Amino acid sequence: MKLTDELDLNELKKIYLFSNTPLYLYNNFKRNKSIQNLSETDTKTLINHFDKIIIKKPTLDNLVTLYALIMGLTFKDIHEVNGFFDKLDIYNIEWAKEIRNIYKAKNIPTQIYKVKARIIRPEIKIISESASSPMQIKDSKPIISIKE
Amino acid sequence: MIKPILTLCAEGVVIDRETNNVSIFNILEQLSSPGFPLFIQKLFFFHLLERDEGDQEKIDMELKIELDDNELLKVPFRNDFQGKMRSRSVITIGGLVIPNPGSLKFNLGNGVELSSYKIIVNRIGGPKAEVKAE
16 A cells, blocks of 8 residues: 555645645645644655655646645654755745745744653661651651561 | 743643644642642643854753752753744653642753742641640
8 A cells, every 4th residue: 555545635636726825735734634644654754755756747646645745744853854844945846845934934843851750669667666656757758667 | 042931830731733832721830738748640841942043052951840948850851942043842740749838949940040930839728636635
């Protein structure tokens, strides 16, 4: 099965034909479920597929697929796709440059970090009979007390 | 000079894939508990920074969480502006133990403090035991 077989080409062609501005195309392609699914494919595979289609005959299907691939790449981290978007100018795709500019303008770099909870291991401590409480809490660590 | 635009803690921070917009919900202003230590299962720290022309693009930063003057957690991370003037970070803290009531402070800095966010941690009335002498 080809990478772009899952694309909803009929719907995408409709959007393309109705598009009067690059922003309309950008927003509607970005919302399209089949493009969102396509964007799950790794960056290298998408770029390789773009390179294969760009040399083919410029039919409506191919043009829409190229836009779909460009839009799929707009879901990726800017570090991964910067090189691809920078060289888009060399291809004869009408709104590629505008789509690149919209993508770059909308992209605010975002760092996402996850910090895991510190594992607190119970501390076993022997306390004498004279201790007033069978449970002591020190430094937030639960202490299991055993009477002598 | 790096300037903080927004710093806050919330129960949820979501980034929309389509629009790349951030949605923040349930901003934490204060916490109340009848008993301590208090365990917070998950919380999000969000900040948006702005740099000037000529400032570095990649800055090593640190988030320090303190309760009054006691350090609870330190998170080193890198803030990358990627050629832009603004950058944001979302730090998910998957579990935080607050040993006692006080002032929970989230300090963001890179050697010097850039911004901070404070949450008041209160003890609320729990069950009371009254002992009376005969």
